[in-house]
Amino acid sequence: MRISAKTDYAVRASAELAAAYADERPLRSELIATAQQIPLRFLENILVQLRQGGIITSRRGAEGGYRLASPPEEITVADIIRAIDGPLAGVSGERPEKLEFTGAAAPLRDVWVAVRASLRDVLEHVTLADLAAGELPDVVRQHTADPDAWTTH
Numbered sequence: 001m002r003i004s005a006k007t008d009y010a011v012r013a014s015a016e017l018a019a020a021y022a023d024e025r026p027l028r029s030e031l032i033a034t035a036q037q038i039p040l041r042f043l044e045n046i047l048v049q050l051r052q053g054g055i056i057t058s059r060r061g062a063e064g065g066y067r068l069a070s071p072p073e074e075i076t077v078a079d080i081i082r083a084i085d086g087p088l089a090g091v092s093g094e095r096p097e098k099l100e101f102t103g104a105a106a107p108l109r110d111v112w113v114a115v116r117a118s119l120r121d122v123l124e125h126v127t128l129a130d131l132a133a134g135e136l137p138d139v140v141r142q143h144t145a146d147p148d149a150w151t152t153h
Helices: 005-019 029-036 040-052 077-085 108-123 128-133 138-145
Strands: 056-059 065-068
Touching: 005 029, 005 040, 005 065, 005 077, 005 128, 029 040, 029 065, 040 056, 040 077, 077 108, 108 138
Parallel strands: none
Antiparallel strands: 056 065
16 A cells, blocks of 8 residues: 555644644644644645545634544544545555456455455554554554564565
8 A cells, every 4th residue: 555645644634633632722734734744735735635524624713723523533544544545445446346357367356355454454443542642553553563564575
């Protein structure tokens, strides 16, 4: 899976909003950009997409800024990825279960479905609350405990 800079920035900005959620006041985009070292103009476009995706809300004015639309424990990393990039795993713009292959490639559809399931196994279990608290779920710790997970192949 390729994670774009845009998606990485979206998750990082959302984690920043999660850390401030209890304060019940919106964060200005400049503060988020500085805290996460994200170019402000790029962040502003990302925040629009997150708002359109229902992840965040915005308020204008002197007391304005951005807040999560739901509590951080209800928003997963998968939700953010979908708001920015669409489905977690697609093949040539199609959902894996809709694909049909022939001959020796016939089993490939099951491989792509399994890849999507593996992504969900991690990304749908990590919430913004987990990131803000610095406490990742067991599924992540289990994967990262394997030394091979840290090796590029």
